[in-house]
Amino acid sequence: MIPTAAQPRRTQWVQHCCIRGARRVHRWHPLFFLPLALVSGYGERMLDTHTNRPELPPEIARRRTFAIISHPDAGKTTLTEKFLLYGGAIQMAGQVRAKGEARRTRSDFMQMEKDRGISVSASAMSFDFKNFRFNLVDTPGHSDFSEDTYRTLTAVDAAVMVIDGAKGVESQTQKLFEVCRLRDLPILTFCNKMDRESRDTFEIIDEIQENLAIDVTPASWPIGVGRDFIGCYDMLRDRLELMDRADRNKVAETIEIKGLDDPQLAEHVPEHLLEKLLEEVEMAKELLPTLDPQAVLEGHMTPIWFGSAINSFGVKELMDGISSYGPEPQPQTASPRQIAPDEKKVSGFVFKVQANMDPKHRDRVAFVRMASGHFKRGMKLTHVRTKKPMAVSNPVLFLASDRELAEEAWAGDIIGIPNHGQLRIGDTLTEGEALRVNGIPSFAPELLQGVRAGDPMKAKHLEKALMQFAEEGAAKVFKPSIGSGFIVGVVGALQFEVLASRIEMEYGLPVRFEASQFTSARWVQGEQAALDKFINTNKQHIGYDHDGDVVYLTRLQWDIDRVERDYPDLKLTATKEMMI
Numbered sequence: 001m002i003p004t005a006a007q008p009r010r011t012q013w014v015q016h017c018c019i020r021g022a023r024r025v026h027r028w029h030p031l032f033f034l035p036l037a038l039v040s041g042y043g044e045r046m047l048d049t050h051t052n053r054p055e056l057p058p059e060i061a062r063r064r065t066f067a068i069i070s071h072p073d074a075g076k077t078t079l080t081e082k083f084l085l086y087g088g089a090i091q092m093a094g095q096v097r098a099k100g101e102a103r104r105t106r107s108d109f110m111q112m113e114k115d116r117g118i119s120v121s122a123s124a125m126s127f128d129f130k131n132f133r134f135n136l137v138d139t140p141g142h143s144d145f146s147e148d149t150y151r152t153l154t155a156v157d158a159a160v161m162v163i164d165g166a167k168g169v170e171s172q173t174q175k176l177f178e179v180c181r182l183r184d185l186p187i188l189t190f191c192n193k194m195d196r197e198s199r200d201t202f203e204i205i206d207e208i209q210e211n212l213a214i215d216v217t218p219a220s221w222p223i224g225v226g227r228d229f230i231g232c233y234d235m236l237r238d239r240l241e242l243m244d245r246a247d248r249n250k251v252a253e254t255i256e257i258k259g260l261d262d263p264q265l266a267e268h269v270p271e272h273l274l275e276k277l278l279e280e281v282e283m284a285k286e287l288l289p290t291l292d293p294q295a296v297l298e299g300h301m302t303p304i305w306f307g308s309a310i311n312s313f314g315v316k317e318l319m320d321g322i323s324s325y326g327p328e329p330q331p332q333t334a335s336p337r338q339i340a341p342d343e344k345k346v347s348g349f350v351f352k353v354q355a356n357m358d359p360k361h362r363d364r365v366a367f368v369r370m371a372s373g374h375f376k377r378g379m380k381l382t383h384v385r386t387k388k389p390m391a392v393s394n395p396v397l398f399l400a401s402d403r404e405l406a407e408e409a410w411a412g413d414i415i416g417i418p419n420h421g422q423l424r425i426g427d428t429l430t431e432g433e434a435l436r437v438n439g440i441p442s443f444a445p446e447l448l449q450g451v452r453a454g455d456p457m458k459a460k461h462l463e464k465a466l467m468q469f470a471e472e473g474a475a476k477v478f479k480p481s482i483g484s485g486f487i488v489g490v491v492g493a494l495q496f497e498v499l500a501s502r503i504e505m506e507y508g509l510p511v512r513f514e515a516s517q518f519t520s521a522r523w524v525q526g527e528q529a530a531l532d533k534f535i536n537t538n539k540q541h542i543g544y545d546h547d548g549d550v551v552y553l554t555r556l557q558w559d560i561d562r563v564e565r566d567y568p569d570l571k572l573t574a575t576k577e578m579m580i
């Protein structure tokens with residue numbers, strides 16, 4: 001064994017793992033000592049989910065609904081593009097790398113996303129891959145938009161966590177991971193950008209295990225890094241996947257081999273890389289847990305694939321992994337009872353609303369996750385919040401940047417329902433039963449700014465635009481009871497920029513955001529008489545949100561404490577429950 005630079009560190013790691021590994025084996029991996037091939041059953045569905053739940057109808061069982069999450073810039077949108085490419089949804093993936101006009105990705109549909117090369121809003125896409133139907137949501141990584149990402153996580157059954165091979169587990173990855181854990185979401189990991197100088201493979205795996213407290217099992221093992229990166233050894237199927245650097249959209253070349261001592265390996269892997277590969281794979285097989293499908297479904301273990309999204313490398317293996325080890329549509333928490341995906345009756349809930357998504361269709365679309373049943377176009381569903389019937393006559397499926405009329409949808413699918421503002425985030429649709437899906441988060445607005453139209457004559461137009469964004473959930477909008485203008489509340493500063501850009505693009509209105517005299521907003525609830533008295537004595541602090549609900553605006557925490565003390569009959573809250 002030739003000592004390498006990474007040797008001393010790795011030895012430490014080995015010692016550290018031997019101790020921990022032994023513990024892990026007993027805790028999670030009764031199958032650890034069985035040959036890998038017997039355990040994994042990769043490729044076919046061999047999952048034994050050990051539950052008493054009846055088998056799902058095949059149409060539901062073939063659905064995989066997941067979000068792609070990570071720290072900004074790890075490559076989520078690029079990966080989404082390649083998914084679409086392999087799913088046959090688009091001919092040629094757009095170049096995420098190109099900024100400005102040249103950038104034309106399918107999931108970043110807003111102008112600002114195209115200009116800046118960052119995602120500011122979650123977007124859904126449906127496509128077939130082999131026998132499976134994937135419903136994928138690409139999420140923004142920037143924390144200023146995390147409300148959107150957190151809501152998305154309520155609508156999916158699993159998450160693909162993307163890690164930048166050079167950066168490892170970053171702050172936002174950690175936060176999002178915690179949210180997934182709260183919801184017990186299974187997580188599959190993709191370590192991206194292996195074509196660049198990246199960290200030692202063991203180090204990356206260890207960092208995930210340590211920081212996120214989850215078992216990591218390598219589904220593939222990278223061969224070389226940076227310029228030397230030539231592909232991966234598929235740990236689940238014992239074969240080589242070699243990357244084609246010349247053609248970014250080309251599917252990797254697969255070479256079947258018979259185990260690690262197959263002489264064919266030497267024909268494809270240069271000597272200096274082969275030695276390291278053999279040593280590392282042997283060590284990984286010895287020290288790291290073997291893939292346990294049940295532990296993945298329970299969220300205790302994450303399989304990791306290595307690749308390079310921009311070079312389309314490792315993506316297909318990840319997709320196979322999602323098909324084989326990702327969960328089927330799961331039951332949905334709701335009150336007064338849980339909703340099972342195989343219930344005959346149709347139900348679904350709104351987790352996102354987006355206006356003016358496409359300049360060709362100037363309307364508002366509610367993103368609905370189907371929770372149960374087999375939905376058919378034209379069905380009349382009950383809008384539980386208002387108890388009104390709603391004929392869903394033109395639901396859409398999101399296909400790449402286009403939409404197509406959805407003739408049907410099954411539990412697990414994400415469809416769009418165009419509407420005129422009736423559908424709000426958190427709303428549930430059923431065939432009559434008063435079920436309400438709960439747990440959709442709402443963040444307190446942390447930054448407040450005043451907003452004015454560049455042209456004072458356009459104040460009415462501005463009001464319309466702001467109300468639209470408030471209903472969409474993109475911002476909180478308050479109209480102070482004294483004076484003119486509006487106050488906008490958001491979670492992160494970048495949201496102001498997105499709003500300004502959208503108001504200009506979508507409504508043709510240049511606007512100015514400016515410092516506001518207020519810094520905090522609290523919704524005020526209570527008996528009408530107590531509320532009226534409060535409003536009358538605090539006029540200069542009172543505002544109304546887009547629903548006409550009363551909000552107390554101030555810049556002092558002291559004021560809030562005072563109101564709470566002086567008005568014990570009133571309740572002040574930093575967030576407003578979306579579902580009334």
Ligand SMILES: Nc1nc2c(ncn2[C@@H]2O[C@H](COP(=O)(O)OP(=O)(O)OP(=O)(O)O)[C@@H](O)[C@H]2O)c(=O)[nH]1
Binds near residue numbers: 139140309
């Ligand atoms: N070298 C290299 N660059 C990549 C790879 N994948 C993505 N990138 C680049 O990384 C940058 C960020 O990629 P995106 O896909 O926009 O990242 P994202 O995670 O969607 O970013 P946000 O949505 O803003 O959080 C782009 O410039 C990509 O071209 C890769 O495999 N190798």
Ligand SMILES: [Mg+2]
Binds near residue numbers: 118
């Ligand atoms: Mg993105």
